[in-house]
Amino acid sequence: xxxxxxxxxxxxxxxxxxxxxxxxxxxxxxxxxxxxxxxxxxxxxxxxxxxxxxxxxxxxxxxxxxxxxxxxxxxxxxxxxxxxxxxxxxxxxxxxxxxxxxxxxxxxxxxxxxxxxxxxxxxxxxxxxxxxxxxxxxxxxxxxxxxxxxxxxxxxxxxxxxxxxxxxxxxxxxxxxxxxxxxxxxxxxxxxxxxxxxxxxxxxxxxxxxxxxxxxxxxxxxxxxxxxxxxxxxxxxxxxxxxxx
Amino acid sequence: xxxxxxxxxxxxxxxxxxxxxxxxxxxxxxxxxxxxxxxxxxxxxxxxxxxxxxxxxxxxxxxxxxxxxxxxxxxxxxxxxxxxxxxxxxxxxxxxxxxxxxxxxxxxxxxxxxxxxxxxxxxxxxxxxxxxxxxxxxxxxxxxxxxxxxxxxxxxxxxxxxxxxxxxxxxxxxxxxxxxxxxxxxxxxxxxxxxxxxxxxxxxxxxxxxxxxxxxxxxxxxxxxxxxxxxxxxxxxxxxxxxxxxxxxxxxxxxxxxxxxxxxxxxxxxxxxxxxxxxxxxxxxxxxxxxxxxxxxxxxxxxxxxxxxxxxxxxxxxxxxxxxxxxxxxxxxxxxxxxxxxxxxxxxxxxxxxxxxxxxxxxxxxxxxxxxxxxxxxxxxxxxxxxxxxxxxxxxxxxxxxxxxxxxxxxxxxxxx
Numbered sequence: 278x279x280x281x282x283x284x285x286x287x288x289x290x291x292x293x294x295x296x297x298x299x300x301x302x303x304x305x306x307x308x309x310x311x312x313x314x315x316x317x318x319x320x321x322x323x324x325x326x327x328x329x330x331x332x333x334x335x336x337x338x339x340x341x342x343x344x345x346x347x348x349x350x351x352x353x354x355x356x357x358x359x360x361x362x363x364x365x366x367x368x369x370x371x372x373x374x375x376x377x378x379x380x381x382x383x384x385x386x387x388x389x390x391x392x393x394x395x396x397x398x399x400x401x402x403x404x405x406x407x408x409x410x411x412x413x414x415x416x417x418x419x420x421x422x423x424x425x426x427x428x429x430x431x432x433x434x435x436x437x438x439x440x441x442x443x444x445x446x447x448x449x450x451x452x453x454x455x456x457x458x459x460x461x462x463x464x465x466x467x468x469x470x471x472x473x474x475x476x477x478x479x480x481x482x483x484x485x486x487x488x489x490x491x492x493x494x495x496x497x498x499x500x501x502x503x504x505x506x507x508x509x510x511x512x513x514x515x516x517x518x519x520x521x522x
Numbered sequence: 523x524x525x526x527x528x529x530x531x532x533x534x535x536x537x538x539x540x541x542x543x544x545x546x547x548x549x550x551x552x553x554x555x556x557x558x559x560x561x562x563x564x565x566x567x568x569x570x571x572x573x574x575x576x577x578x579x580x581x582x583x584x585x586x587x588x589x590x591x592x593x594x595x596x597x598x599x600x601x602x603x604x605x606x607x608x609x610x611x612x613x614x615x616x617x618x619x620x621x622x623x624x625x626x627x628x629x630x631x632x633x634x635x636x637x638x639x640x641x642x643x644x645x646x647x648x649x650x651x652x653x654x655x656x657x658x659x660x661x662x663x664x665x666x667x668x669x670x671x672x673x674x675x676x677x678x679x680x681x682x683x684x685x686x687x688x689x690x691x692x693x694x695x696x697x698x699x700x701x702x703x704x705x706x707x708x709x710x711x712x713x714x715x716x717x718x719x720x721x722x723x724x725x726x727x728x729x730x731x732x733x734x735x736x737x738x739x740x741x742x743x744x745x746x747x748x749x750x751x752x753x754x755x756x757x758x759x760x761x762x763x764x765x766x767x768x769x770x771x772x773x774x775x776x777x778x779x780x781x782x783x784x785x786x787x788x789x790x791x792x793x794x795x796x797x798x799x800x801x802x803x804x805x806x807x808x809x810x811x812x813x814x815x816x817x818x819x820x821x822x823x824x825x826x827x828x829x830x831x832x833x834x835x836x837x838x839x840x841x842x843x844x845x846x847x848x849x850x851x852x853x854x855x856x857x858x859x860x861x862x863x864x865x866x867x868x869x870x871x872x873x874x875x876x877x878x879x880x881x882x883x884x885x886x887x888x889x890x891x892x893x894x895x896x897x898x899x900x901x902x903x904x905x906x907x908x909x910x911x912x913x914x915x916x917x918x919x920x921x922x923x924x925x926x927x928x929x930x931x932x933x934x935x936x937x938x939x
């Protein structure tokens with residue numbers, strides 16, 4: 278394949294710059310949300326995980342999530358895998374035919390049509406205008422029907438009293454909780470803790486962005502290489518895409 | 523119009539009455555203590571985990587709620603299907619239906635993570651949730667059956683007798699459909715996600731409800747020295763046998779249709795072959811002791827009218843019913859959820875492994891308290907209201923004593939229910 282001529286490259290850059298000027302600044306780029314301003318319904322926050330860049334033994338995203346949200350680390354001596362909350366986990370997948378192994382992170386998939394929201398009797402399980410799915414801890418009665426309904430095992434139940442909670446993630450015994458995409462960070466204009474950690478300490482496998490923004494890096498990558506969604510057959514229109522599965 | 527039969531309440535001054543209430547009170551106190559402890563310490567003291575989120579309390583609650591709608595069936599046969607033989611039993615049928623529902627709902631509420639937020643559940647509704655719909659279905663059932671009971675007891679209520687009877691009959695079908703839909707709507711769980719769960723739950727309700735009704739009737743008649751003739755028992759025996767056959771049919775269809783589809787082979791292999799104690803409970807508890815044995819006891823011609831066979835069948839059906847609901851609720855959660863079909867999976871959150879569950883004593887106490895609450899409502903109701911006929915002997919409830927003719931009608935009668 279021949280190298281592109283310098284003139285062609287310059288032409289492309291000029292065209293790209295011109296298009297950017299025409300479109301204007303990225304409509305829903307990550308920026309702080311001023312207090313009192315409601316979440317933007319035109320935004321669809323989403324994640325992309327490139328499993329080819331996600332090392333099987335790397336848990337940077339899990340560690341960062343646990344630190345950010347005030348959860349116990351699996352390495353803690355008093356960690357109880359049956360009862361302690363896990364908002365994000367690495368799931369090791371092995372193809373029995375080929376032996377190929379990957380370990381993508383799995384968390385709340387922030388469905389556009391979330392079953393947890395459908396089944397919740399009180400409306401505690403709710404979807405923010407920008408499609409982030411979370412639990413209103415004031416309305417949760419602890420019936421756990423959302424946990425039964427979630428196809429991704431993304432939810433945890435608080436089984437006992439907790440101490441040392443993070444102010445941005447108040448947790449209550451008897452309530453259900455899950456990944457909320459670090460909504461407090463997003464509102465500050467920062468990416469979720471798992472994504473930041475993956476970019477900083479991991480393989481750079483996780484990308485966060487606005488699915489509704491055609492110019493987002495996330496959309497560009499999806500347009501180039503496509504993406505797979507877990508249990509897409511359920512038609513839940515999840516907001517977490519995977520590449521390389 | 524209500525059937526003209528003399529009614530005699532239970533003797534509220536009898537020592538046995540207070541002994542029974544005392545024992546039931548102890549069971550309720552034990553359950554309330556367990557619920558208080560669960561609320562104080564959290565669900566960490568139960569056998570429930572993040573994998574098995576509904577445990578033994580849900581088994582008791584679902585069993586009692588399903589049985590409640592079935593217990594009403596005797597009244598419905600009398601009023602809706604115009605079978606006069608059952609009309610003297612209609613009041614007890616309605617009372618038991620309300621009592622069992624109250625018992626089941628009590629367990630459900632006390633097992634919430636935040637039972638103190640019951641007011642939230644009553645003031646915030648998500649109308650897309652079948653759970654929220656069930657709150658209306660349960661309260662509506664209590665109101666309708668209460669009106670039906672009042673219309674049977676008080677002449678002033680005679681005008682609403684038919685509408686309440688028909689309304690309660692339709693409502694109970696919808697209610698049990700709603701309870702089945704709680705599981706049927708769980709599209710992601712391989713053990714559920716089936717429309718057949720709705721009719722299966724209706725068949726289950728007929729079996730459990732009738733079993734409890736027959737046992738309660740026999741026990742209360744014996745304890746209060748009330749004659750109980752063989753005609754009505756014989757009829758109930760055959761009816762129970764037929765609805766049990768219908769329920770086993772739905773169970774078979776549920777599993778056989780799953781076995782037809784490759785995607786469900788995993789869950790069926792787990793439930794029917796590889797599930798260890800759950801598989802043993804299915805074949806030994808639900809199918810054999812809770813299904814085939816009572817089917818024989820109820821339908822074998824030489825056991826027709828045999829009271830021991832009837833009461834033994836009723837006990838087996840109650841235990842088999844609890845086993846069935848246990849297998850449905852615990853088995854459905856223990857089986858690994860399939861997120862990545864075709865892959866071998868593992869994680870720190872129990873992906874790809876069978877979740878274990880051992881009920882704690884607190885859960886047992888809470889579940890039994892639900893049964894006790896239902897029985898207290900039923901026993902006190904029988905003492906405070908004219909619920910129980912004074913005489914249920916064949917001559918009293920079947921003046922023409924045409925037992926043979928009635929027996930011939932059994933098939934047609936059961937077919938209509």
